[in-house]
Amino acid sequence: MERLIAVARGDAEPDTVITGARVFSAFTREWLDGDVALHGGKIAGIGRYDGGARIDAAGRYLVPGFIDAHVHLESAKLVPTEFARAVVPRGTTAVVCDPHEIANVAGVEGVDWLLGATEDLPLDVFVMAPSCVPASPFESPCGPFGPDEMRRVLEHPRALGVAELMNFPGVIAGDPDVLATMVASHRDGHAPGVRGRALNAYVAAGITTDHEAFTAEEALEKRRAGMWVLIREASNARNLRTLLAMVREHGPEYCAFCTDDREPDFLYREGHIDQMCRVAVGEGVAPEDVLVMASLHGARAHGLLDRGAVAPGYVADLALLDDLTEFRASLVLKDGREPEYGAGVPGALRDTMRSVPVSFDTGTSGWVRVIEVQSGQLITGAGVGRVGDADLAKIAVIERHQATGRVGLGYVRGFALHSGAFASTVAHDAHNLVVVGVDDGDMALCAARAQALGGGLVVARDGEVVGELALPIAGLLADAPLEEVAEALEALQATLRGMGVEIDAPFMTLSFLALSVIPSLKITDQGLVDVDAFALVPLALSEREAFVARYGALYEHSPWVAERAFRPGLADGDVADALRDAVYAASEAEQLALIRAHPDLGEKVGVLTEHSRSEQAGLGLDRLPQAQYERFMATNAAYRDRFGIPFVVCVREHGSPESILADADRRLGNTREQEIATALGEIAKIARLRLEDAR
Template sequence: MDLIKSRIDTYEESLKAARGEIPIDTVIQGASVLNVLTGDLLEGDVGIHKGFIVSLFAKKTQAHQRIDGGGKTVIPSFIDPHVHIESSMVLPTGYAEIVAANGTGTIFADPHEIVNVMGVAGFSLMLKNSKGLPLRMFFDASTCVPSKRGAETSGADIRSSDIRKMIEQGSKKLGELMSIEEIISGDPIMTEIVKTGWMLGIPRDAHFPMANLLGEAFGSLSFTQKLGVYSGFIGAKLLRLKRFNALPSKILVNKLRELDHRALDAYIVALGLTADHENYGPELQVKLDHGMRLMLSSHIFSIPEMLPLLVTSVNKSRYKDSIGICTDDIWPDELVKKGGMVGVVRGIVGQGVDPIDAVRFATLNNAQRLAQAGVREAALMGAVAPGLVADLVLVSGSLKKFKIDTVIHEGTVVAKNGKLLSSLPESVIPQNSQNTVKVSEISEETFVMRAPQSAQSGAVLTRILSLPPSPAMPFPELFEEEVPVKEGVLETQGYTIITVINRYGKQEKSPSKGLIKGFPLREGAVASTVAHDSHNLIVMGTTVSEMSLAANRVVEMKGGMVATKGEEIIASIALPVGGLMSAAHVEEISKSAEEFRHALEILGLDPKNPMFPFAIFSLPAVPGAKVTDLGLWDDEKKKLVPLFV
């Protein structure tokens, strides 16, 4: 349904229905209705006609269909304002099968994963596969492709002319603007992209992590203050506290406020009214201070030590209209188990956020922010109110549990008890999307760490990656260390070898290599073409033979993820569509993802955060040192540096 056109086309008939002059399509009877504008729960009927709500609490309504709402609460369908569908490894059809059945009525997806691989053609692929689904899918015009020019190579290079092409195809907003330094310094390419958004009157989504400033604030604390913060971390983790002593959060917020935030100000000046999903703790309050809207994403649960600080900041906000919820990235097995947006809602409620606030964050706040920023359709969403689209969810029992009973989309019941009531269209997969892994022969030699000619024996001073111990700032750092050399080859025992290979046929030089110290990979290797955001082939391992086996299998599958141990492939996920997605059923991909988590655990990695090794060491748009297809990226110096000192 074209919401604006349908609203106009049904104008006269909707007025008659609202006045009670004609029988309406559907009435939900005897339900408790959540008014997200006031926070009140009121008993009564909800009248629906031609896909829109036409009455509330009316008496003796004539209707063709009656839905028993007894014992249930009617809430608006969830609006997901920021998601990368590709992270769930399925096409839009597979994604919709899960989230539509679990209460999501509208998605604003940033397809920058597949756009990094295929350019505007990737945007078109996602758009074509979003038709005929029981929810509304809009796709952002992906902006930062690659995420950081000069630091990496992706399959495309998006410019303002490409942005216009995506908007002409129906894009409603600019995707997350990750190139922070380029934006605030006035880089010509990014300036034109941002100005295109301004000229066309569409929202511009933010991406402004503050981990470096958070680290600076923490470093300036006294010993006693640090002890208080760490005690809070430990207490929250060991005791599973859902509420947190406000003191550590207040200390960090005050320290953060004392720092220089000119970069944040410049970024907001560039983007205007914007919302940021990179929020993990007390920095949330600082962004609100500077006029940013915020989104709490599914990633907040990946750093449980920070959750109490985040929830404290949320609950202490006097006005909560500027806080929304999104999913961002969800692995397929987690998608199936938790259902998308409803999983984030349940998660924050479980941490102490009021359920009615959580519903507002996932509905009204998202809709109002998008409408204010220029998305006309969003003005017709987000609440149970006359004149708005009838995207509704009937929740059984307590709102604290969010047990989804019935989902209504545009006035039609589309799901009951977590299952869709009708089949979905077949996915459309263009041939060019299945030939995106263009890598020449890979052998064990590809991964051998050879020393420079000047250091064929003894030891060589090498730049090494490591992870800091703080759970709040898990970003790689660089340090220098002498590494033993034997017959021209580095002795890599005690390190994890990381190699990044350009998979777009664009790189003539040897693959980039690095060493990681303290990484928990005990044995084996992992390889993946899912490596945010350029999605080159990343391989991490303890031996070159295991790395070669994993990498070659990924290439054979035309993309995906592989884990090896010894001479055996212990898990794999085939992702032939852009090296990121599969047309297989979502339940099948979910099972493969679960098996891959188990394989990571066997090798010593954290199964709860399976994308961590493939993103934290390869994405130069977020803080920390990286290895990209172009080499070793030093985030402090903002440039590529040699492996050997």
């Protein structure tokens, strides 16, 4: 340190001096002129410095190395050396890794392997101690990984705290077993859709970050609660553009970038944190705001006080950018030196596959619960269908760690697979073997081939394996370069497109169907999981249960309407009338409760159903200009004061917000009895249109 101080004073010669660059100050978000002196892997100072090796950076921008604030390295399907080769040239110099993928497969031995494999990289790989192995009681990992195992991980000098607490219902409920995993003061979060008092409870548990916000409103509420919002752009959870609306309106404070789960083709073709920077600037965020989210804020979110800025005493992790639109690094320095990657893959963690052949016969006919896939999202819908429906595929999760033969079976909609099957041993979080198919024989073939490979991705059609990617290290990682792995994955995806699958990142989508802590309906080796109820649920449904599941959401937060409308054998064309009649047959108190279940129009923040969110967004009610927004709020208030109910209108019958306001002004002249009748009529119209959309 004495030598570093002497260099900073100008009394000793630095190792290296970077000259001519515009230097980014992450603390003030401005650009400085001056030399940057480096010594012993640290930044000595900014100013005028003589001596040392010179780097001419004239015309370029000197910025802190990028930091990925939350990542699962294993999702790249690359050994750590290859991961570093993929991201360091793009400007990333540090990542905060939750190694719970490899912990689920290989326990402490797996985490030790990863720590050893990241020891001498030109990339700082900090780790969090996996807190949720398994992620929930409904998943089956290789074995226990509890507080004792976490404490062992936390002894490592690169360990920062407790990894994402995925069992958010357990945290919120104060479950003693869940709270016992909070063995360090720094705690990462995982709270998809958690808001209101539930969010208060989650944050009160000492959890300081979250990367699961799906809407700008949710992210802003979490910031207001004091959480760091880690804005995610993963292969199958591309939340960046949505959440940037919050950054544009409220600034970048308490926001950082993360990739979470990014597949090798995404890394290879588009990049890492640099890609997020390009997108953010393209979406209208100032480059200076982008850079702090890509560097300083990621460090601050995890208590890393010696990196993320170009400033005296900071680690000399730096990138020279040619411009502030593409964010491509022409030079990256790690600890003040150009990167050296080394070679080789540590041994062990092979032969982890212990699955056994199973039957894919679900033993069901008639109505069943259906997992509904949403392209580009980790959340799924909870639908219904009939066995044999053309749009359904079968799904199986086969336990692969203990050779139990346990298998969870179900149905999935959204892949549009018309032939064959595909499988993966990457299946968050327990990483059992997951298979989707429309032919039981091809499903069995995929499962057998994945076992023979020691893990991997497999596609089969007409009794033949037509594509595969071996993942022999823990069934998660390939022993191959990035380019080779990325191109193999792209070839598999092209094969699936020929089999009807058009959604983005189908293997990543497949892998998250087994994660029982992200809503709504998931599947594990133990069976179907209703994540919202946090319970296992049966696959088969009665006709009545299927009716309520199909139509219960048409009337806002009021499934009782469908329950009362049900009649055995009710024709599809008679459903809308039956639902309407059930409402009109209800008591006045029930009718008023139904009306009051509807949201005020134009509310920027609030708990809306997906139906309401989509309908209001369709007319721009979620992005009203301030003056018009204030008129809506005043109208809502006047209407509530006069009638004691929210103003309900079938938005899709209006062509503009002004048309709705005019209708509200007219209806304010009604009596309360007239307005209750009008509101019920509008609700019936809304439900009828929603029903038509669903067909």
